[in-house]
Amino acid sequence: GQSLEQPSEVTAVEGAIVQINCTYQTSGFYGLSWYQQHDGGAPTFLSYNGLDGLEETGRFSSFLSRSDSYGYLLLQELQMKDSASYFCAVRDIRAGSYQLTFGKGTKLSVIP
């Protein structure tokens, strides 16, 4: 099966930069995704890495190293509205690439 590890909680100051790490174990890796979920809300897609390297979308960037089974989400110029839970998720080719397996999430608290 698959397993993902990410920190349960992170606290950062408004305007700063924060990195949320994700390590995974899967024998049929096909890509790493990141989702954001505000309290009481639905998960929303943030980014996807299918190949090694950095993907940038505005203030958010995501990195993948397939050889290290590791990725991270980088949030720059933190804003109070970035306080949310962030989930990494792997796509596994053995499951026909239909499914995502999610990590348990990292709760980010942005403080003034």
Added chain:
Amino acid sequence: NAGVTQTPKFRVLKTGQSMTLLCAQDMNHEYMYWYRQDPGMGLRLIHYSVGEGTTAKGEVPDGYNVSRLKKQNFLLGLESAAPSQTSVYFCASRERLAEANEQFFGPGTRLTVL
């Protein structure tokens, strides 16, 4: 364009009762999913469907059944609810050829089983 909608938003059941959760999407997506989310557990896949008339088991399928009679709808059934099924249930959908596997989620159904 409403995206993914779920009915109902909240429900309280007694142990042993049955209910059906409805998910509808208007994006013409082939794939649909049902997840449950419990505190500290992230999202766990219950069942999914890769097209009308097809369903498959996910990570935690026991105690649930699903049906996909129409492409736009995916129903999740609980035949005999148990307190362990108290959770938030999310439906999601995805385009068949989505390289990034981006899934679009509904607002969730908060279910309490007493």
